[in-house]
Amino acid sequence: MRGLDARDVIALYETGAHCGLLKRGMVMLNWALPEMDESQRWQLPVGMRDRSIMQLRALTFGSNLVVRCSCPQCDLELEGQFDLSEAIKSAPDEVPSEFEVSIDGHTASLRCPSTQDLLALAVLPIDQAATELLARCIVAVDDEPHEGDYKPDRSAMARKLSEIDPLMNLGLTFHCDACESEWEEPLEIIDFFWQELEAVAQRLLAEVHALASAYGWSESQILSLSPIRRELYLNMVTA
Numbered sequence: 001m002r003g004l005d006a007r008d009v010i011a012l013y014e015t016g017a018h019c020g021l022l023k024r025g026m027v028m029l030n031w032a033l034p035e036m037d038e039s040q041r042w043q044l045p046v047g048m049r050d051r052s053i054m055q056l057r058a059l060t061f062g063s064n065l066v067v068r069c070s071c072p073q074c075d076l077e078l079e080g081q082f083d084l085s086e087a088i089k090s091a092p093d094e095v096p097s098e099f100e101v102s103i104d105g106h107t108a109s110l111r112c113p114s115t116q117d118l119l120a121l122a123v124l125p126i127d128q129a130a131t132e133l134l135a136r137c138i139v140a141v142d143d144e145p146h147e148g149d150y151k152p153d154r155s156a157m158a159r160k161l162s163e164i165d166p167l168m169n170l171g172l173t174f175h176c177d178a179c180e181s182e183w184e185e186p187l188e189i190i191d192f193f194w195q196e197l198e199a200v201a202q203r204l205l206a207e208v209h210a211l212a213s214a215y216g217w218s219e220s221q222i223l224s225l226s227p228i229r230r231e232l233y234l235n236m237v238t239a
């Protein structure tokens with residue numbers, strides 16, 4: 001995997017601009033894992049998908065994330081640092097396609113949820129989608145194919161899935177010094193990375209506009225300049 005350069009950022013932004021969050025994740029994964037075919041990417045467990053997107057982000061903008069949020073109790077604005085390389089290291093390189101666990105006295109064969117599952121359930125109300133998602137992940141119960149009548153404890157099953165695919169529900173613990181609240185803020189890497197890519201793509205296009213207007217260079221010529229050269233020329237144009 002390699003990080004995105006200026007042209008890649010604009011191309012990725014162009015492809016994902018009119019997509020929803022899940023498809024944007026797939027656009028990112030297309031750059032992160034070009035050797036994987038499209039249907040495999042949709043079937044990749046969600047935490048594994050996010051691991052690859054984190055790797056792409058780390059190679060493009062570095063592994064440090066600054067996450068901003070407001071305290072749910074007193075509304076104080078807070079900022080937290082998060083190191084992607086630690087999260088990437090903590091996750092396995094691969095997740096088994098199926099695995100057995102014991103829940104409520106039964107042996108269940110489970111698989112981890114994928115982006116395809118999330119897309120299929122995206123139209124449902126959130127609580128129903130969560131229940132349906134877990135049901136889709138039960139492949140068999142006590143060696144019989146699962147037909148929907150086995151409904152294990154939701155939190156126990158979610159815990160088992162998170163053990164296998166640990167980046168599936170990544171959260172950052174925040175502590176508010178003003179009111180002593182402590183809570184976990186979910187880290188939505190697709191959304192986070194997308195906002196950064198959008199800001200950088202728009203900045204790059206503004207730079208192309210300024211330099212093309214001043215010197216008559218093409219977009220391709222301007223984007224092939226190193227960031228330092230582009231900045232120096234921009235300083236001269238705007239001086």
Ligand SMILES: [Zn+2]
Nearest residue numbers: 071074176179
């Ligand atoms: Zn607070």
